[in-house]
Amino acid sequence: MSRRRAARLGAAELAIAGALAAIPRPTHAQAGGDAAAAEVLFEQAIALMRQGNYEQACPRLAESQRLDAGVGTLLYLAACYERLGKTASAWATYREAADAARRHGQADREQKAREGAAAIEARLTRLLVEVPADSAAPGLSVRRNGQELAQVLWGTPMPVDPGAYTVEASAPGRLPWSTTAAIDPAGGTVTVTVPPLEAAPPPQGAPPAAPAAASRGAPAAQTAPAAPPARPASPDAAGMPAQRLVALVAAGAGVVGIGVSVGLGFEARARFQDAGAHCDGDLCDDDGIEIRGDAMDLARAGTVVFLVGAAGLATGGVLWFTAPSPDAGAGTRPAVQVGLGPLGLSLGGRF
Structure with missing residues (x-):
């Protein structure tokens, strides 16, 4: 890495540290072990972020927020996601922090959160999963990275973090289908179209279907007639x-x-x-x-x-x-x- 590149990274990290220091430290009003654990995790996360270790800092902030929610923790978590390149997660967390600050009457924090969300929105990457009418088989299930994708979200570009996403589709009596879409950090929308699912073959032991005609217009091969029932015993x-x-x-x-x-x-x-x-x-x-x-x-x-x-x-x-x-x-x-x-x-x- 060139010295100029290293200098830019150092300046960016110093800017993030300064922005984080400007955010008042959240106060945890909740008593008990959860509040204490949340405080410890928060302090560890801040130390890791100052070291540039966002991979370990973000999970600690998320857990601290779960144990003892606070607007300040949300702002730190959004900044951590942004530095980690998870633009969709950062954008959603900034918006959550803005709503929480508005409810608590914290105008300065609300403004910081809304500015952070607006700065990221232009760089959001989106994944659009389309299900055409001829692909919507009865009982169709569409999943994204193993999570069920509600039908109301089909055809809607959803903000996602950059990375690889596996889209799967399945339906009763049909063969499952899947594909992998790569979401580039540069932004934009990636579209995945679910094709019509092929019919599943009959279970083993079932009589095979009549073979298709060898050429267009040729009659289908007829199946052999069933054996006549056994005659009753004669005199x-x-x-x-x-x-x-x-x-x-x-x-x-x-x-x-x-x-x-x-x-x-x-x-x-x-x-x-x-x-x-x-x-x-x-x-x-x-x-x-x-x-x-x-x-x-x-x-x-x-x-x-x-x-x-x-x-x-x-x-x-x-x-x-x-x-x-x-x-x-x-x-x-x-x-x-x-x-x-x-x-x-x-x-x-x-x-």
Whole structure:
């Protein structure tokens, strides 16, 4: 370091010491250990400042102010911050000291504090954190050096001390983002813009999303269809082949049909007997003719039902005796189709 540079620094330190000496020493009215500790810390800080050791002096003044607040301590602390290069801290502390002096009716100290704040304000450095509308994801949290930055401060240039600042952003379901901004002591505003946060990948074990189309306009790859639900156990699992089950059904239907046909036959016979009161041999009056017609219709219906029932019974017999044994392989199992039509039962399939 040149001798001229050293001389300038010495003159500046002497000027600061003179300004500090002009400030009346604060009086601590509070009794007890806190006031005593505050007094000791204050005296240590003043000695360190006269030695140019502001790094150790400023924390002692801040703690002394916390233990026993005083306007004079605030003025010393603001001057210490200014010498340390913490312009934003010095500016804020000067303003705090001015307000405290005004409340206590200390006009001279208020004037010194306001002059100190005004001298620094033109040299303040500011950090502006912008959050565009497309970046404001639900639940977005923005932090500056680990401290939450309230949403009302987004987009507002805030005075900060020169140095490096880490800006972080996070939101539920999004990947976190961070960057570091360097604040130059020369002043000015540094802007940090929070970009839209990328979506976080699905947790491990979750099914992957369908891949994007290989080219613009190409349809997205379709996912494989889900496997169909398992079919309920077939009659084969119970020990009876399907063909024999169909045989039982067909035979049962045939027995019912034959039973119905017998009933229709008895009804037709009874109707013929009723017509005898209206007939003389083959000659009948109108009522006799109508009654005999009903009897003939019943007889014909009974015949048709009997034939259908007989066919069903016969079909059931054929299916039963041609069915494979229960332990036959799947390749020998029959495929049977049975239907009921106007001409009776229809049987089809392979055996």
